[in-house]
Amino acid sequence: MIIGIPKEVKVRENRVACTPAGIRYLSDAGHTVLVQSEAGEGSGFSDAAFRKSGAEILDDPAEVWLADMVVKVKEPVEAEYGFLRNGQVLFAFLHLAANPKLACCLVEKGVSAVAYETVYTNGRLPLLAPMSEIAGKMSVMAGGVYLANHFGGNGMLLGGVPGVLPGKVTILGGGTAGMNAAIIAKGMGARVTVLDLNQERMRYLSNVLGAQVQTIFSTGQHIIEELKDTDLLVGAVLIPGATAPKLLDRDMLRSMKKGSVFVDISIDQGGCSITSKPTSHENPVFVEEGVLHYCVTNMPGAYARTSTEALTGNTLPYVRAIADTGVEEAVRSVSGLRGGLNVHKNRITNKAVSASLGIEYGGSSLDMDD
Ligand SMILES: NC(=O)c1ccc[n+]([C@@H]2O[C@H](COP(=O)([O-])OP(=O)(O)OC[C@H]3O[C@@H](n4cnc5c(N)ncnc54)[C@H](O)[C@@H]3O)[C@@H](O)[C@H]2O)c1
Known part of the structure; x- marks a missing residue:
């Protein structure tokens, strides 16, 4: 051929x-x-x-x-x-x-x-997985950078320092991208919460990542509760082949701290917030409801x-x-x-x-x- x-x-x-x-x-x-x-x-x-x-x-x-x-x-x-x-x-x-x-x-x-x-195959997405691993790792690296004051962020250093609480990272979807985001956030010393619908997956994340990473069943109410003190929100949900479920509305984003950052990895499937719209590496962020949105559709290209x-x-x-x-x-x-x-x-x-x-x-x- x-x-x-x-x-x-x-x-x-x-x-x-x-x-x-x-x-x-x-x-x-x-x-x-x-x-x-x-x-x-x-x-x-x-x-x-x-x-x-x-x-x-x-x-x-x-x-x-x-x-x-x-x-x-x-x-x-x-x-x-x-x-x-x-x-x-x-x-x-x-x-x-x-x-x-x-x-x-x-x-x-x-x-x-x-x-x-x-x-x-075998319950896995073998060709998406390597890119999700990279995007998941990048989401916390990029999100941490945009939390800096000079980018309009709230000035929280995710890892904190002795005597000062670290930042909080909330991850929607604990699949391949979400787990890799959690690994990096945990490594930085942040407080980490992962919300998913799959109980077995959350059991696995708990066993592998330990007590620094909390898992919570994903419902609208639980998301609202977590958003209040979140500094970096990562969207990493997927229903294979389908448009991403919209888990966030404007009221939810308004409830977040001003200058917090939302990295919507699932933007390539339409994004998991009604405010998400695709961006590029040339102009990666925009602000909606006081929250910086990073919605790059080809993150691993970087x-x-x-x-x-x-x-x-x-x-x-x-x-x-x-x-x-x-x-x-x-x-x-x-x-x-x-x-x-x-x-x-x-x-x-x-x-x-x-x-x-x-x-x-x-x-x-x-x-x-x-
Ligand atoms: N922007 C980019 O450059 C880029 C790069 C790679 C992957 N992606 C995208 O990242 C997304 C995640 O990919 P993945 O490989 O991690 O998928 P995955 O299938 O491994 O994980 C998705 C997780 O979302 C969970 N989920 C589904 N609905 C949920 C809900 N309502 N609440 C909470 N969790 C829910 C599933 O249970 C699953 O654990 C996909 O849309 C993928 O295309 C984007």
Whole structure:
């Protein structure tokens, strides 16, 4: 198969969808890999390194997008919609529940779109997890910086100092991102509370993270009680494939201390507050109800070397399977890929995505029911 790796065009997105080692793995298996020139620069991989691994380097993105399968990091932006075409396989983060325009475009053009974030196997999301680990860790690092007075924050140092109470970090959702946020917050010496709906998950967090991290069942009332003395709030909830549940309204945010910070990691699925709206690394924060909102949709793009290695190490077996057998056979034979297939033959083929978008589910008619 011919595989295309375009340069990412989303604002300050430095990741690339494959490392030179990954290119070698695919080209040794007999596949042709086209890489757009400078695609790896932001992650520290030169064109020469890709070429040495067997890639063909092309200047024109249009030529790269002519490949049978295009492997990307982030969803295509509007400037790339013209490259989408019938029968092409697209493998990338897509977050279609929060992006109806792209979803309709993929359906209309007949693209077979496989979303990293809904590849689901053994109760896990193996391609989302490495990025959630990074975003979770970053959320406390970034949130701690914006608590500084000169950014408009309330001036609380999360770790405190002897004789002064540390700051309080409240985390909504104790999955992969939430747990990694809790690890960093705990390491800094902050007081940490995690709210989740899953009792088993909270038992696990308690056992692993110990008494410095409190867990509380997630209800509206419990969230309101925790917000009063919270300095840093992290949104890390997920219902796979679906729009993020809205757990915060304006009254709740107004009840928080002025200058507290809210990092909404779940913004890529629409965000968990009615005040959340996507931002970029160029202009990451805005203020609503006295609370600084950090809503960057591609947080791991800021630490591209780590993120690229973590992502491609996980995506590569799936890329190889699709390239070896084609998308339909790969979806039938590789555990997890069925959940990843969001659009195929002009239909939405993931039930949660179809329910969130209000577009008819078309998986059954393809003999590929969940
Ligand atoms: N902004 C970014 O750059 C970025 C990067 C990576 C991941 N993400 C996003 O972060 C979010 C979290 O991802 P994850 O991998 O940690 O997911 P996960 O499935 O591992 O964890 C989600 C957790 O949310 C919990 N949850 C669901 N509804 C809840 C509710 N009402 N109250 C409290 N908890 C609730 C679930 O029980 C689960 O434990 C996703 O939306 C993901 O796409 C964003």
